[in-house]
Amino acid sequence: MLQIVPIENRSQINELFSNYNPREQSWLVSDLRTKFELQQKILARDGQYVDESVLRASDLWKLLLKRLEPRLRLVSDPFARSILRTILDENAEALGVNSSAEDTVFSYIDQMAAVIFHPDGTQKLNEWFTEHPEAKNRWGDWYLRARFCAIQLLEKYNIITSDWITPYLQSFNELERVWDIPLIVDLSGEISRVEAEILRTLSRSIDVIVLEPTPVWRDEFKYLLKPYEDLRAQSSSIMKLQPAAATSKKKEILRFSGMLAEIKNSVGQVRKWLEEGIPADNIAVIAPDIEQYWPVLQAFLKEEGIPVQKDITHKVQSLPSVTRWLATLRAKSGRLSSSDLEISFFEKHESQALRYEDFKALFKSLYVNEDLARNELIHKIYFEQIDLTGPVVRDEFVGKALSFWSSNDTEVVQIVLRELLQNATASTKLIWKEWLSYLESIVAAKEYTLEKGEASGVLVTKLMSAYSEKARHRIFVGLTDEALRARNKTQLSGTDYFDLAKDIGFYLDNPDQSDLAFELKLLAEADSVHDIYCFGGTDLSGTLCSPATFWMCLNEGHTHETLTVPLETRWDEIQYSREGAKRNWIDGRAAEIEHKIQLDLGKADLPLVELKKLPSISASAIETYLECPFIFAAQRYFKLKDIPEVDLDVDHRTRGQLAHALFEKLTQEPMRFDWQVTELEEILDSVRKDKSMLFADERLWLPLRKKHVQLAQRFLDFEKTWRQEYNRTKTLAREKRFEFYLDPKSETLSKDASDGSFRISGSIDRVDTDQDGHLVLLDYKSSAGGISAHGSWLKNSELQLLFYMWVIEKSLMEDLKGEVIGLFYYIFRTFDRKGFRVNDKAGRLYPATRTKDKNATLEAKELYLTEFSKILMATLERIRLGEIRPVPVDTQICTSCEWRRQCRAPHLN
Structure with missing residues (x-):
């Protein structure tokens, strides 16, 4: 009855x-x-x-x-999805879609299950489609795909999900x-x-x-x-029941800036009620989806010492051991990604042999398994890949997966595998990719309990479980339209739902009719003493939210834009009561915050760095410091590296290294001009091996080598012509290294280290001589971009060639003596020489300038040396004092700076 x-x-x-x-x-x-x-x-x-x-x-x-x-097994949604992907791939040609459409097909099965499993459902729907051709065009094919896959899941695989049980039982x-x-x-x-x-x-x-x-x-x-x-x-x-007695309640409608403010106010209000003597289990904090609030809410409640009925859990996927396990399985399965390699590799002892920046440069861009050979150590660890051919039975997958579990904690892996074993039978066969995807979905969903909730604690629950006879003091948070409205993942419109119900009697779950909104209104009328309804303008990620219609209706007669300041919590009190002096702490804290604000605005100087050891200095280091002290600090103090990535596009640094090494070989005296192509190729192959140059694809090397062979031929032709015109030219040094120590206070130069002195080192690309004691310094550049006329070198902090001249003029290289009469950037793309020359010495190693240059004199050279020395000593003193303020000479360089996220430059904050 x-x-x-x-x-x-x-x-x-x-x-x-x-x-x-x-x-x-x-x-x-x-x-x-x-x-x-x-x-x-x-x-x-x-x-x-x-x-x-x-x-x-x-x-x-x-x-x-x-x-x-009894033949049907109840399985989880993730497992059903794994089987569904297999069905879609096996029938891709007939269905017109493959496993990439799994989410859409699964959504249609969920939505249309009442029709799919009804004995006359498809027939009635087809009749309805004749009257609604537009709907058929929109989602008719998707229904047929969903029906085919649903029948396959039930009849062939004998599995069903909990959401499909009632539609199936109707038959x-x-x-x-x-x-x-x-x-x-x-x-x-x-x-x-x-x-x-x-x-x-x-x-x-x-x-x-x-x-x-x-x-x-x-x-x-x-x-x-x-x-x-x-x-x-x-x-x-x-049956008629006695009407409920009318009760009165206190009601508050509050608007906050965001979810965090809602949480703070809720915790403050709970504490206030507890202090008034209200039992904890008479209080409830309710949200449409409490899990969005729980991680932050739990932290606040714990700090207050407030007991809650809700268990404290953590996602399994948050555990490092599980993350490494899945990363290893993906890497061993050929699913290459830099992040997975990083996670799985850097837990191993062997990782100590490879610096992180080197790893990042080698493996940030990955394309195929062969890319692992870029590093011998990585290749050795990941060379043996899991066999992905053919279907794999459950136990074989479990055994293989467990072989890569490296943690001693087996409880967590038991939680994951228990779920897998409950859903998949021993005879279940899936390809490895599907098994791994299913394992990942289990890990993403599974939780483990850290602490059990207290039965007498505050009720913290989702909206659909919120009714309680005890909880008479209630706080409703998260009353946003987004939280209360269901999402429709299918192509059914609101009209379709109503027409299907009206015409053929199938009342499908309509996202426009929210059961959450219904339950909220129902709860609002349940007996209580004090209800607080809260809306936050943003979620925890800062995304804007819109208020729910229910909250707006409650707020009739009130301004919707008035923001409520949240109540204080224990964390606020802790901040106020440091060392037991609230006012002093506030004043001190305010002063500290004010100072930090001034730092961020650039109105106060960053504190100096205390150096335990002075850094090594080179010409490029001086230029970098003058360009931006923070970049210098990142490289020299923090030992950060900006190594070019191994990618399909060969980087400029690799090209430059190749050209420099090539020119070093070709300019060996006595200089030859009859090099054969095969000889040049051998040189380039040797350079590549010596420099350990790696390429994303081996096929990139041949065209690059050919290009540099052509460059070598043009270089030899140019050098031959040049030396015929300036026939006393001879290359005195190639890639000439130097090293000495400099005390900036006393300006003392020494070959031996001493306290307070900097180690100065570098390498000069090339030094030419006319064999009469005159020298020309050459620095190879691929293009003229960024090179100033010598009159602007000091102003633009282009000090490299001046640095080299200063080293030679100070007689710091005993085997390299003479008078420097030329400083040139040798641009090997066009074979131009751009720089400084003494016109009085023209004709020996270079031609005179085409136009009269008043700065092309020996007096100008001496002035360069004097000014450079002043800049060098002043810069070294700033470095010695530990000054690393992020003040770039041009803020435009910040857009491409590798360390801009770590920088505290005012214009970046």
């Missing part, structure tokens, strides 16, 4: 509960928390209960399925044969049309009492409550 009991207020249920016999009836609820609370209530009244006394609806449907169709006529316990159905807004039909069928042999929510505003959710309307029409009687 089917009986309907209208419920205007949840407190009316007490009258029904007084006549409820848990030994002879089952109370059907929608969620686990409500089930637990009802069990405690029965225990307090009767002292005992049986398992069937209180059941979740999902548990009942599972029981019915198990008794009616059985003997439901009453497998269930004989009278039911009291308390599902509120979480009842579907199919569930209502199952309950009606069961009522033919047992008593079924359905609690129908009948608030005065129920017409707003007419579509959602349609199952109750059907049951009412078929019921034998309608």
Whole structure:
């Protein structure tokens, strides 16, 4: 017999509960928390209960399925998705889509399950499509794909998910044969049309009492409550309960800047209630999805020392051991990614032999497995790949996966594998990629408990489990439109849902009719003492949120734009009470914050760095410091490296190294001009080997070598012509290294180290001589970009050639003596020489300038040396003092700076 009991207020249920016999009836609820609370209530009244006394609806449907169709295995959504991907790939040609469409197909199965599994569902839908061709064009093919895959999952693989059970059960006529316990159905807004039909069928042999929510505003959710309307029409009687006594409550409607402010205020309010003597289990913090709030909320509550009923859990995927495990499996499976290689490699002892910056340069760009050979150590570890050919049975996958588990903590891996073993049978076969994807989905969803909740603590729960007879002081957070509205992943429009219901009687879950919004309104009318409704303008990531319609309606007569300042929490007090002097702390803290603000604004100088050891200095280091002291500090103090990445596009540094080494070979005296192509190729191959140059693809080397052979030929032709015109030219030194020590205070130069002195080193690309004591210094450049005229060298801090001349003029290289009369950047793309020359010495090693240059004199050279020496000594003194303020000479360089995220330059903050 089917009986309907209208419920205007949840407190009316007490009258029904007084006549409820848990030994002879089952109370059907929608969620686990409500089930637990009802069990405690029965225990307090009767002292005992049986398992069937209180059941979740999902548990009942599972029981019915198990008794009616024992061949079907209930599996999780992730496992069903893994099998679905296999089905899609096997039937890709017929279906017109492959496994990449898995999410869409699965969404259609979920949405259309009531039609798919109904005996006449597809026939009725086809008839409906004839009247609605536009809908057929939009999603008709997707329905057919979803139906095909759903039937395959049930018939071929014998699996089903919990969401598909009730649609599947509607095809059985003997439901009453497998269930004989009278039911009291308390599902509120979480009842579907199919569930209502199952309950009606069961009522033919047992008593079924359905609690129908009948608030005065129920017409707003007419579509959602349609199952109750059907049951009412078929019921034998309608029971009237005593109306609930009218109660008054305090109600607050608050707007906050964001979720964090909501959390702070909620914790402050909970603490305030506790201080007023309200028991913790009489307080509830409720959100549509409490998991969004829980990580931060839990931290605040813990600091307050407030007990909560909710377990403290962590995602399995947050554990480093699990992250490394999955990264290793992906890397060993050929799913190359730089991040996975990094995670899995740097846990190994062998990683100590490879600097992180070198690893990043080698493997940031990956294309195929062969890229692992860029480093011998990496290649050795990952050379043996997992065999991915053919399907793999469950136990083989588990055994292979476990062989890469490196942690001593086996409890976590047991949690993961238990889920896998529960869903997949020993005979289940999937390709390795699908097994790994399924394992990843388990890890993403699984949680492990750190601390059990306290039964007498504050109730922290999601909206659908929020009703409690004890919790009379309630805080509702997260009342945003985004949180309360379901997302539609299919192409069904709102009109389609209503037309399907009206024309053929299939009431599918309509995202426009939110059961969360319904439950919120229902809870708002439940008995309570004090309710607070909160809305935050942004989520924890800063994304803007829009207020829910319900919150806006509550806020009638109030301004929606007024922001509430959250109550203070224990963390605020801790900040105020440092060393027990609140005011002093505030003043000191304010001064500290003010100083940091001044630093960020560039109005205060950063403190000097205390150097334990002076850094080594080169010409490029001086230029870098003058360009930006922070870049110098990143390289010399913090030992950061900006190594070019191994990529399909060969970087400029590699090209430059190749050209420099090539010219070094070709300018060996006596200089030859009859090099053969094969000889040049051998030189380049040798240079590549000596410099350990790596390329993303070996095929990049041949065209690069050919290009440099051509460069070598043009270089030799140019040098031959040049030396014919300036026939006394001879290359005196190539890649000439120097090293000495300099004390900037005394300006003392020495070959030996001493306290307070800098180690100065470098290498001059090339030194030419006319064999009469005159020298020309050459620095190879690939292009003229960024090179100034020599008159602007000091102003633009282009000091490299001046640095080299200063070293030689100070007689710091005993085997390289003479008078420097020329400083040139040798641009090997055009074979131009750009720089400084003494015109009085022209004709020996270079031509005179085409136009009169008043600075091309020996007096100008001496002035350069004097000014350079001043700049060098002043710069070394700044370095010695530890000055590293991020003050770039041009802020434009910050856009391409490798370390801009670590920088505190005012214009970057």
